[in-house]
Amino acid sequence: MAILVTGRIFALAMLILIWIFILWNMEEAKKQLPSFRKLTGLDALPEMVGRAAEMNRPVHFTTGLGSLTTTVAPQLVAGLAVLAHVAELCVNYGVKIIYSVYQPQVMPIATELIKEAYVTAGKPEEFHAEESVRFLSDQQFAYASAVQGIAERERPAANIMIGPFYAESMLFAETFNRIGSIQLAGTARGYQIPFFAIICDYLLIGEEIYAAGAYLSKDAMQAGTIRGQDYGKAVALILIILGVLMTAVGSSFIVDLLGM
């Protein structure tokens, strides 16, 4: 009996190859930090929080729908990495942060991340979990309405949305735009990217949200993982070009290889 599942052999080989690239680059990054392409949206975070401080208004943050047990979990974790950084900025600037929660499993993690920011800054007494981390609803449009309600009542000066978003993306972006919030949005869900692109001030597209944690932390080994994934991208590009050329000359080699 075959130990490898038919149809997933090539995917496993690619996964192992990408793992090798990433782990190797993590080690290499210890010697020299890889350079990053500038991500304007992430560089603008201090400006966004600073604006909120000047206007004496809160910063709103949300990670959209999805949960930690589904395929969009990486987007959620990527959003939480940015939340940790934004919370630190908010504490340093003396700005209130509101994290709107759709998925209750995230609450303990988010509470810890924000609490850690207050404790690190030596202001644990200023942390109020129920004010900063707000569970709204685990129903899409109830959650969407609640976020719109927060926007209308509390008028955040900045709105940051990073994670898996669905139909509510446009509702959020438009509502916060109407109340004059400066906005940063990021998602790997292709259908929502155009909505964010036409309304928000800053945008993170697809893989950029996964790189956010590494970009903001300036941790050499995290940065190494980004370079490792770029090697994976190069392999994908080579396969695409070979696939196009070989299909054009009538060979199904690449197609068969991918289907192994």
Place this chain on the structure above:
Amino acid sequence: MTVRKTIPVVIVFVVAVVVMMDYFLVLPPVSEAGKSWTSGAVTNIQNWGIILSAFALGFGAVNLFYFHSRHISRRTPGQWMYSLWLLIVIVIFTVIGVSMGATSDGYSWLYNASFFALSATVYSSLGFYMTSGLYRALRFKNLESGIFVVVGLVVLARNAPALTVYFPALGVWGSFISDVLTTSAQRGIMIGGALGAISLGIRTMTGRETGFLGKLTEEEKGGGAVA
């Protein structure tokens, strides 16, 4: 790394390895249905996930009650009446759901007549938001926005049957934009996103992902090159 961070990393690593093994490998002993032992383990892990989610929902409900009851007791202007209404609705739904059952006619009526209708209303309002967003987007400000305007109008015209009857070329151009240009760009984003997710997964499994464990200390960073 502290024990507080080490334990979650170890759990994540073990669970991730078992789930990946189940996806890629068939390991003996194999059941009559052709499933390896990892399938049962993955089902158990998923059940644990459901149980933990249910607990988390209780945590969320406590947060909700605490937050809104504070606003009611303080009579926060512009907020307390909404908080009160929310708590009343939660109590009504809970009492009817528990006493009559979540599949009873009474609960179904209440759900369909209130929540379902309101959800559909919010979803429908999306049309207005899209229109106002589109109005701002379709402005000729620079070269990029100009391309956006032209492409947007072609696709818009392609979806208007009356226009494609008189100008069939619009249908062809619109299809080319949707099926070739947009699809190839979307696939590029998909490939990049998938690689990014793998990279984030490795960072999570090795305890270097800040979104999962909080900020790393200089000691935890391991003394690598720093920007």
